[in-house]
Amino acid sequence: MNGNNFQDDIEEIKKTLLEADVISLFFPYFGKTVLFDIRSNETDGPAVILTDMVRSPRERIRSMEKLRPGFDDPEKMVLIPWVRYLETLIDSGIWNLVVNKLEETSYVDPQTSTDEILVKLRNLEYIELANAIKGRSYKTLWSRHEQK
Numbered sequence: 001m002n003g004n005n006f007q008d009d010i011e012e013i014k015k016t017l018l019e020a021d022v023i024s025l026f027f028p029y030f031g032k033t034v035l036f037d038i039r040s041n042e043t044d045g046p047a048v049i050l051t052d053m054v055r056s057p058r059e060r061i062r063s064m065e066k067l068r069p070g071f072d073d074p075e076k077m078v079l080i081p082w083v084r085y086l087e088t089l090i091d092s093g094i095w096n097l098v099v100n101k102l103e104e105t106s107y108v109d110p111q112t113s114t115d116e117i118l119v120k121l122r123n124l125e126y127i128e129l130a131n132a133i134k135g136r137s138y139k140t141l142w143s144r145h146e147q148k
Contacts, residue, residue: 010092013080017097022074024060025098026053027082030124034117036098038105039071046107050117086125
């Protein structure tokens with residue numbers, strides 16, 4: 001993970017998020033995506049979905065057809081890879097911005113739903129960090145030779 005350093009313009013990210021119908025916030029280190037879909041129709045309201053990461057924007061659009069049947073393709077969808085620590089997502093204000101955006105819709109109890117997803121993401125991040133420390137699913141690129 002890249003730690004807590006930002007090379008992106010956080011204010012630009014926030015501005016883009018405010019304009020989006022669907023936000024796909026994906027975590028490459030553990031292969032998950034949180035979809036925030038503020039659209040609603042006669043039968044379905046806004047949704048927050050923790051799902052598997054996909055390989056391309058086109059594949060995300062196809063997955064949306066299965067996850068949100070009855071909805072057309074989103075007018076504006078933003079895909080954001082998050083390669084920093086999860087706490088940075090919260091500290092930057094991005095997570096709260098998305099939760100607040102949900103609160104402005106007809107979504108029932110967005111705080112509870114997003115808190116549950118945040119717990120799951122924290123667990124995934126913990127497991128991935130533990131795997132990195134223990135060497136599971138990681139390979140050493142170089143190592144110091146043993147001295148004789």
